[in-house]
Amino acid sequence: MTENKFPIRSVCVYCGSQPGRDPAYIEAGRALGRSIATHGMRLVYGGGTKGIMGAVASGVLSNGGKVTGIIPEFLIDMEATRHSLGQLDDLIITPDMHARKHAMFERADAFVTLPGGIGTLEEIVEIMTWAQLGRHEKPMVFVNVNGFWDPMLELIRHMRDQGFIHTGHRVQPLVIADVEEVVPTILDRLDAAANTGGAGEVISKL
Numbered sequence: 001m002t003e004n005k006f007p008i009r010s011v012c013v014y015c016g017s018q019p020g021r022d023p024a025y026i027e028a029g030r031a032l033g034r035s036i037a038t039h040g041m042r043l044v045y046g047g048g049t050k051g052i053m054g055a056v057a058s059g060v061l062s063n064g065g066k067v068t069g070i071i072p073e074f075l076i077d078m079e080a081t082r083h084s085l086g087q088l089d090d091l092i093i094t095p096d097m098h099a100r101k102h103a104m105f106e107r108a109d110a111f112v113t114l115p116g117g118i119g120t121l122e123e124i125v126e127i128m129t130w131a132q133l134g135r136h137e138k139p140m141v142f143v144n145v146n147g148f149w150d151p152m153l154e155l156i157r158h159m160r161d162q163g164f165i166h167t168g169h170r171v172q173p174l175v176i177a178d179v180e181e182v183v184p185t186i187l188d189r190l191d192a193a194a195n196t197g198g199a200g201e202v203i204s205k206l
């Protein structure tokens with residue numbers, strides 16, 4: 001594996017608290033969790049045990065991986081159970097959503113976004129905003145399961161075309177269709193950035 005000047009030990013995953021309609025979303029969640037575990041990386045996520053969030057966490061835990069769950073007190077009964085939270089090796093309960101997002105940001109070396117809803121969208125947009133403002137250079141990945149993120153990616157391209165993304169070089173999430181490619185690409189991200197053409201349609205920069 002190539003030496004990386006940004007060591008990647010933990011991956012923050014943003015994704016839906018619901019399963020969505022396409023079974024491929026849950027499958028991608030489990031596969032990503034398994035991949036995070038088998039590559040010896042830690043999952044940082046919102047602590048939920050339902051929907052795709054639950055699939056990612058169980059994918060990590062059932063493959064012997066480490067999980068940090070970060071959840072506000074008021075959300076525990078909505079998105080998790082006290083029992084399931086007890087299975088996480090690291091649980092952080094925050095007073096509110098802002099503290100949760102900040103704690104997730106601080107503990108993550110990379111950000112991966114699976115299909116999800118408004119909460120997922122808000123979380124990854126904030127991370128892209130902070131990249132645009134030069135607050136971090138951590139890798140950002142959209143896992144484009146069955147083209148789920150195409151409308152969002154089109155909107156970002158439109159914003160760029162219309163001159164509203166003035167620091168575009170800082171807002172360059174990777175777009176990866178095959179979930180199995182996500183962790184290897186993050187680990188090798190400097191090479192991947194230089195060789196996106198060689199990766200064909202699987203990996204592209206927005």
Ligand SMILES: Nc1ncnc2c1ncn2[C@@H]1O[C@H](COP(=O)(O)O)[C@@H](O)[C@H]1O
Binds near residue numbers: 015048075119
């Ligand atoms: N406004 C929000 N900021 C950050 N996180 C949020 C917000 N609203 C909901 N969330 C959390 O995001 C995940 C996924 O939500 P989905 O709406 O299912 O995509 C969940 O943990 C929400 O609590």
